[in-house]
Amino acid sequence: MTETSTSRKPIKASEIDPKFKYELSRMPGGEKLLRCFQCGTCTSDCPVARFSDAYRPRRIIRMAQLGLKERVLNSETLWLCAACFTCTDRCPQGVEVASVIRVLRNLAAEKGIVPQVFKDQAACILDSGYAYKIPELRIKKRVTLGLPPLPTSNPESICKALKGVKFIETTGKEGEKSEQ
Amino acid sequence: MSSKYLIFLGCAIPYRVASYEISARKVLAKLGVELVEMPEFNCCGLPLDPVSHETMLILAARNLALAEQTGLNILTLCPGCAGTLKKVNKILKEDKALREQINGHLKESGLEFKGTVETKHIVQVLTEDVGLEKIKEAVVNPLTMLKVAEHVGCHLLRPRDIIGFDEPEDPQTLKKLIEATGATCLDYVDETECCGAPSVGVSDKVALQLARDKFNHVKAVEAQALITICPFCHIMFDTNELRIERMFSETYGIPVLHYPQLLGLAMGMTPEELAFNELRVDTSKMLQVLKGVN
Numbered sequence A: 001m002t003e004t005s006t007s008r009k010p011i012k013a014s015e016i017d018p019k020f021k022y023e024l025s026r027m028p029g030g031e032k033l034l035r036c037f038q039c040g041t042c043t044s045d046c047p048v049a050r051f052s053d054a055y056r057p058r059r060i061i062r063m064a065q066l067g068l069k070e071r072v073l074n075s076e077t078l079w080l081c082a083a084c085f086t087c088t089d090r091c092p093q094g095v096e097v098a099s100v101i102r103v104l105r106n107l108a109a110e111k112g113i114v115p116q117v118f119k120d121q122a123a124c125i126l127d128s129g130y131a132y133k134i135p136e137l138r139i140k141k142r143v144t145l146g147l148p149p150l151p152t153s154n155p156e157s158i159c160k161a162l163k164g165v166k167f168i169e170t171t172g173k174e175g176e177k178s179e180q
Numbered sequence B: 001m002s003s004k005y006l007i008f009l010g011c012a013i014p015y016r017v018a019s020y021e022i023s024a025r026k027v028l029a030k031l032g033v034e035l036v037e038m039p040e041f042n043c044c045g046l047p048l049d050p051v052s053h054e055t056m057l058i059l060a061a062r063n064l065a066l067a068e069q070t071g072l073n074i075l076t077l078c079p080g081c082a083g084t085l086k087k088v089n090k091i092l093k094e095d096k097a098l099r100e101q102i103n104g105h106l107k108e109s110g111l112e113f114k115g116t117v118e119t120k121h122i123v124q125v126l127t128e129d130v131g132l133e134k135i136k137e138a139v140v141n142p143l144t145m146l147k148v149a150e151h152v153g154c155h156l157l158r159p160r161d162i163i164g165f166d167e168p169e170d171p172q173t174l175k176k177l178i179e180a181t182g183a184t185c186l187d188y189v190d191e192t193e194c195c196g197a198p199s200v201g202v203s204d205k206v207a208l209q210l211a212r213d214k215f216n217h218v219k220a221v222e223a224q225a226l227i228t229i230c231p232f233c234h235i236m237f238d239t240n241e242l243r244i245e246r247m248f249s250e251t252y253g254i255p256v257l258h259y260p261q262l263l264g265l266a267m268g269m270t271p272e273e274l275a276f277n278e279l280r281v282d283t284s285k286m287l288q289v290l291k292g293v294n
């Protein structure tokens, strides 16, 4: 089933979580969710929406307001946002659209719904401090290029700092540290 | 005025954009900006914000706390790092409860965020610290033959309320920096639009179409080069240009330069010194134009 048809499926009362919008409104970035009056500025100015048939930020905001929690958190399109913040800057109601989407992604991630690329980056950061596995060759080449050595990182201290963070404790350790 | 900064390289630059680092270091040194290496580093946190805001806050605060121990402000080459460090600095300074929570995570490593350092992107340092006048004075080889387009990208400007730099809807800072080299900076359609890089890995199709759109607009005004100030935008354009040309049967042939490479040329440095050889797209035609050969 395509994304478009998923989000256009008739709404059943049983799938509505009436408190979801309040839960989101209490999270940093989600505060102004209720102000959205569905004008469509976000969607019409969204560069991703221009090239995707399925991705519509206004629709994501509406699903969140309606309390379609499972549907929106399981929606693949949630991960298409490029976080360019055009919508946040232009929303006439001051909804931080990009941040609402980030809040929704964070909630999806807590349920284990995480595209692989994020798992890999998390694993790399825990292992090396850097988001990518920097090839040995690159590190050595810095000398020939006349660049100073890369600052070292302290993975042990990084892991300590991230202890107790839900995402890190669950999905964050599932990534591949291989070179991408 | 001499200025001294901690240089925050981020992850993308050491991973695959050496040309940006090489050219930036050379240009900054010549303009009297002294760079000190970070005593210790971790990713700024931005890549993990989509999946865990808390992780992002901790990673950014950790870097800020490390910088605070040196007493130096931070200079970044990546607008993503700059935006993240600025944003977290602001949030944690304003929100005491959150600051305490995040500091709780840092405590075991003997670190504490206090909010005493500022972060600036290189464009901001060049404009505010060095200044356009001094840059113009340093230009010995004005690039008057060259017409270029700029791509300032998203994170140097947006979200407006957090970043508070330039005018996000019609930014002028990079244009002025480009014009200081003697080159003409052309206006084109949708200048402030995203390059597509953040969608890579989630939907390559969307990402490449966004970049293609940019190239089409830049080509329409006959720009001889595209100037970037972000490692991700640069990868998106320079690394993918040939692929986009093939995929959509287009021809662009537009070199993609880091702003410090353009400025470096104007300051009399050679393409070799500025690591032009690290670029994917052929720059020879553009360099010919500069020599006055057609």
Ligand code: SF4
Pocket (backbone or CB within 6 Å): A035, A036, A037, A038, A039, A040, A041, A042, A043, A057, A058, A061, A090, A091, A092, A093, A094, A095, A097
């Ligand atoms: S621009 Fe703001 S008010 Fe309009 S639909 Fe989008 S979120 Fe709602």
Ligand code: SF4
Pocket (backbone or CB within 6 Å): A042, A045, A046, A047, A048, A049, A057, A080, A081, A082, A083, A084, A085, A086, A087, A088, A097, A098, A101
């Ligand atoms: S931040 Fe996301 S939803 Fe908003 S305009 Fe950019 S890509 Fe679209």
